Amino acid sequence: MTVAPAAGRRTARKFVVRVLFVLAMVVVGFFFALPLAWLVTQPFDATPTMTVSWPDWTLENFSVLAENPYALRSIGNSLVLGLGTIAVVVTLGSLAAYALSRVRVPGRDGLLYALLLLSSVVTGTAAMVPLFQLMVATGLINTQTGVVLALSGGVLPTVIFILKDFMDSIPKSYEESARLYGARPGQILRHVVVPIARPGLAFVAVWALVQVWGNFLLPYILLRSPEAQPAAVIMYTFYTESGQADLSLISAFSLVFSVPVILMYFLVNRRYGFRFHGGIKS
Amino acid sequence: MAAITTNALVKEYPGGVRGVDGVDVTIAHGEFFALLGPSGCGKTTLLRSIAGLEAITEGTLHIGDRDVTHAEPGERGVAMVFQDYALFPHMDVADNIAYPLKIRKVRRDTRREKAVSVAEGLALGGLSERRPAQLSGGQQQRVALARAVATEPEVLLLDEPLSNLDARLRLEARTFLKELQRDLGVTTVFVTHDQAEALALADRIAVMRSGRLQQIGTPQEIFQRPVNTFVASFIGSTPMNLVESEVRDGAVRVGEGSAPLPDGVTPADGSAVVWGARPEYLRWSPEPVAHAIPAEVSVIENLGAATLVTVLSGDTRLQLVVPEEQAPVPGDRGWVEASARRSLLFDPETTERM
Amino acid sequence: MSLATASTQPPRGRRRPRPADVAGLGRAGAGVFMAPALALIGLFLIFPALWTIYLGMTDYRLTGLAAADPQFVGLDNYTAVLGDAGFWRSLRLTLVFVLLSGVVGQTLLGFSVAWGLRRLRPWAKSVVETLVLAAWVVPTSVGAFLWLALLDRRDGTLNRILDTPGTAWLIEYPMASIVIFNIWVGTAFSMLLFSSALGAVPPSQLESARMAGASTWQQLRDVVLPNIRGHILTNTLLITLWTFNTFTPYLLTAGGPSGRSEILPVYIYRTAIPGGQLGVGAAISLLMLLINLVIALGYMRLGRERRRR
Secondary structure, eight states: OEEOTTHHHHHHHHHHHHHHHHHHHHHHHHHHHHHHHHHHHGGGBSSOOSSOOOOOBOSHHHHHHHHOHHHHHHHHHHHHHHHHHHHHHHHHHHHHHHHHHHSOOTTHHHHHHHHHHHHHHSOTTTTHHHHHHHHHHHTOTTOHHHHHHHHHHHHHHHHHHHHHHHHHTSOTHHHHHHHHTTOOHHHIIIIIIHHHHHHHHHHHHHHHHHHHHTOOHHHHHHOOSTTTOOHHHHHHHHHHTTSSOOHHHHHHHHHHHHHHHHHHHHHHHHHHOOOOOSSOOO | OOSEEEEEEEEEOTTSOEEEEEEEEEEOTTOEEEEEOSTTSSHHHHHHHHHTSSOOOEEEEEETTEEOTTOOGGGTTEEEEOTTOOOOTTSOHHHHHHHHHHHTTOOHHHHHHHHHHHHHHTTOTTOTTOOGGGSOHHHHHHHHHHHHHTTOOSEEEEESTTTTSOHHHHHHHHHHHHHHHHHHOOEEEEEESOHHHHHHHOSEEEEEETTEEEEEEOHHHHHHSOSBHHHHHHSSSSOOEEEEEEEETTEEEETTEEEEOOTTOOOOTTOEEEEEEOGGGOEEESSOOTTOEEEEEEEEEEOSSEEEEEEEETTEEEEEEEEGGGOOOTTOEEEEEOOTTTEEEEOTTTOBBO | OOHHHHSSSOOOSSOOOOOSOTTOOHHHHHHHHHHHHHHHHIIIIIHHHHHHHHHTTBOOOSSSHHHHSOOBOTTHHHHHHHHOHHHHHHHHHHHHHIIIIIIIIIHHHHHHHHHHHTTSOHHHHHHHHHHHHHHHHSOHHHHHHHHHHHHOTTTOHHHHHHTOTTOOHHHHSHHHHHHHHHHHHHHHHHHHHHHHHHHTSOHHHHHHHHHTTOOHHHHIIIIIHHHTHHHHHHHHHHHHHHHHHOOTHHHHHTTOSTTTTOOHHHHHHHHHTTSOOHHHHHHHHHHHHHHHHHHHHHHHHHHHHHHHO
16 A cells, blocks of 8 residues: 655645745735724823824723814714715615616616716716816805715715616515505505615615715815814814824724724625625626 | 545544545446435535545545545546536637646647547537537536546546436436446446436445445345345335334234245244335235235326336335236225245334345 | 506517516606606716816816806817826826726735635634725725824834834835825725635536646636636726725825825816816816726726627
């Protein structure tokens, strides 16, 4: 009975490869963790600095945050913008997605891909000047409504795409039975489709919120008064315009500002997994 | 020198589940060997362990006289055809077949020539430039086979080779496979859950259940002398009649009558047994017969040239296959006659054949 | 034939596909349902794109005479822009940025991480995935600040670790800083996309290759990459567009020092708002839109060719 000859050498090489691989993964992990480390240490430090260091544990910074009128109000503004966008996008999006899913509209597929393409090409960056002008012209400049509408316009095509995909997979038998009982399309949508589509709607709502929560550019150019600015912009002004950055404030603010989206992301991921819709078909 | 030998082979998954639980198998050179059993019995795990796709936890595996228990799949001299054929969609037929040769660094023109000749040997002539998506199911299977035999392996492994084909093709492919194996003379192990397929194709069969071997033998042996009730009921297109009975006066009491004791078995009077007889080996007699089981016909099912007759004798249900000229109708009364040579007795507790 | 189909569509030819319009919406109803969404998109997405064309041909300014009474100047803005060295520099910087951060950085790193994750123990996989995703999920203003803190000249953690006190990374290496920052932010998307693409590669093909004796690298080349070609294309397209259009580096370097990291989005912003030249800004925006369109169409063309083959 002979044993395969190169076994010893091969195992040694496999071991080395494995060690290198683990090392590479550790480096990658470290790369992503290092900036984040600041976020979990300095907010709790009595004397926060720019350096990541083991904190001198305290919750003082959060009371500094609470005392700053702009900070908390800006988080409220972020919420307003977020919820506003969700409301617009989920309502309009589900109506359109339902129609596109159920009715053979001519040029439907073309329309969808064109919309998706459009929303990738006409970004906030590329359209910032005309958007600014549009808001001025309609008197919506410096209003949160204007920002909500602009944000919704950008997010809507992807939302419609995701929701249509979702609705395509809802069995049509539910609607058929409702129709047989005499329900009209609007009722069918409200009573039958929406409840079943709730997971998809929830996913879209959270996705839209995450998109909007951190959005900097649109509120930055469309809102002038600090009272209406969301946290994304206020955060920026704290560390650029106030001369010597108040790290107690900034650290606490960063954490409080980040936690909602992180929580939401993990909630959605746990329940639905972050599936990739939207143009990911080639 | 056997082609494949396993010794107390164990495959244990994290969590303690044993896919293969101590299996000893010796497969002879050039043999067409079947691993048969219901889903989850470990047959595929055993096959994959031979292939090297599953790491063996305990025990050893030898191919020829080489210990390959921990060898890489590519170094065992083993080729495998997967259930879904696993043809590379972006390569044409010839490149697919030539792939193992490419890995072995055979020159491009040599390996393409070889691929084309292997393809022709498997009735795939003229299809070398096609992509897998443009082939029929049967053709895809033959390409997968071609790729496996192109390297002239010592062992050929087939994972449910016929299950992806529609019923019509399956019988054709079965014959084709048997001819191919005979022509190539390569030791072949295949996995199937279809007992008819195993019986038809294999030189020897290993019946498995829950990771353990139940019986290894030729199709004849497995069919006629199953080692326990599990094998007895698993094999055979029509299920074997298995009746819990007792021995009385040198015969087995079945239903309202009796059947002769099988040859060579002498259980004590009054002992409880499980009596087994295949429907194909029972006779139906409209006239009274001594040492038989009186019964009434309940259901008949037409099998073409024969009829499957279900009868009731008291509370006991029996099935027998009757030639079409003698087919009774529901309601008929008659006698079921068993043969001592073709009946079996099993121990009710150990389920083993007595 | 069911009641559900009776009133909606008229019978059409011999073969009738199973109607999807189960609620009896009808074309008109569908139109009504889609109208509000399309109107919003039309107003806030399509209209601005079109208006850019007009605006780009005026001398509109934020303040002053031209703000109240803009004049039509034809293609003057465009000639000015195309003759401006600042524009070309910005374009060049943007292309470098997209290439290094997007195509090379995020795609390669995302793929490598996705590939590597498959061989990690579940707990390690969770940890790495979470870290990469957290970088993406954290709001951009916060992310930018985290990097400002990391790269700070006096107290930055990077200087502490590398023992290079006093190095002002953002000033001495602005492009490198924003490229690495953008990789940090964006890799998660590629990682997730490739993770799911890799999961869809039929394991039997990989095992076949393994049985044929292929090494891991050969399996990658012969089985994995051909199978996920479509995903690679889609991913690169989206990453290219997003990186091209991202405004976030502004938060780190504001295009400085002296324009050394002034990628196109920042250049447009500074021309239009602090610079007050809305007309010129619009002209550049249109150029940017056209570049976006060309990129998108280019990729789609590649995709269609590949499909035809």
